Amino acid sequence: MGSTNPAAVVVWGGLILGLAFGAVANRTNFCTMGAVSDVVNMGSWGRMRMWLLAIAVAILGTHALHLAGLIDLAKSIYVRPNLTWLSYILGGFLFGVGMTLGSGCGSKTLVRLGGGSLKSVVVFVFFGIAAYMTLKGLFAIWRTAWLDPVAIGLATRSDLPTLISSWGGWNLRAVEIAVVLAVAAGLLAFVFKDRDFRTSFDHVLGGSVVGLTIVGGWYVTGHLGYGENPQTLEDTFFGTNSHTIESLSYTAPVGYTLELLMLWSDKSLTVTFGIAAVAGIVLGSFAYAIASKTFRWEGFAGPEDTANHVIGGILMGFGGVTALGCTVGQGLSGFSTLAAGSILAFFAIVAGAAATMKWQYWRISRE
DSSP states (O other): OTTSOHHHHHHHHHHHHHHHHHHHHHHHTOOHHHHHHIIIIIOOOHHHHHHHHHHHHHHHHHHHHHHTTSOOGGGSGGGOSEEOHHHHHHHHHHHHHHHHHTTSOHHHHHHHHHTTBHHHHHHHHHHHHHHHHHHHSHHHHHIIIIITTSOEEOSSOSBHHHHHHHHHTOOHHHHHHHHHHHHHHHHHHHHHTOHHHHTOHHHHHHHHHHHHHHHHHHHIIIIITEEEOTTTOSEEEOSOTTSSOOOOOSSHHHHHHHHHHHTTTOTTOOOOHHHHHHHHHHHHHHHHHHHTTOOOOBOOSSHHHHHHHHHHHHHHHHHHHHTTOOTTIIIIIIHHTTBHHHHHHHHHHHHHHHHHHHHHHHHHHHO
């Protein structure tokens, strides 16, 4: 990359991708909690199809980069051989509960924050604190002692192509192509069979652009940010908190964002890809809200509403880190690698959200 600082390239890339995600998510009302709510409460699959379209685009683009040798998904945290199934299930379920109580997942919280929601300020703070506590604080002790040890140790990477290839003794590249095309084709067939979805510009735009931001994240961190460390002379990934290849995720990065803001004078802390993406999504949403004249201040309806959002933020922070990602981190970035754990976390998140919505409806009907 010549004299260009790869870490700076990665950070700027994260900011640009966050800006695109935030603006488009605000315009199209891209929201995974909303997608589940529409299905559970109204039988409407429009926003769920938008999410599934984003997954399909992310899968195709991500594996195209991998097969072309531009990135190495084997370095991703999602495909490691240690399948912590309990963490995926419990963490994902709790995240689903939390995002329902908090009126949206991590990315939606940031989008709403940019649109003027004071509720989201509170969720953001408790979400970030709980995430950091689960990464390095009190909650981390519980997570590492009780949840993460419950795992299945695999002899290979935990993504579907590798697992299938190892099981059948088939060529990995051929299996990867076949699995990617089969999964993506199935998702796209389901998404576009609906005429209302096909004719909705916003739905197609939202799913396509969000999916492409995931692909862009892998390329920025895994290709542009990969190179030789001048101090150690070893190949490394620059500009990421995990020090490996990443794409968009909004749980741990929110915790790291709060850490940086609180300890700004600590020179060991720097802006990373994830932190820049967090800032980008808020700024992108804010820019669209101002341009479209939809910026509105929003506050809490009362004490119960406040309590729900505080609890929701805490559950999202704990659940998202425990499950190794949120609806974007696991439901899009992780899913794009076809990691078994990411698919498990995806269904656990949906189950947690759906169960909470059913409980809320039951409470309302009793009252």
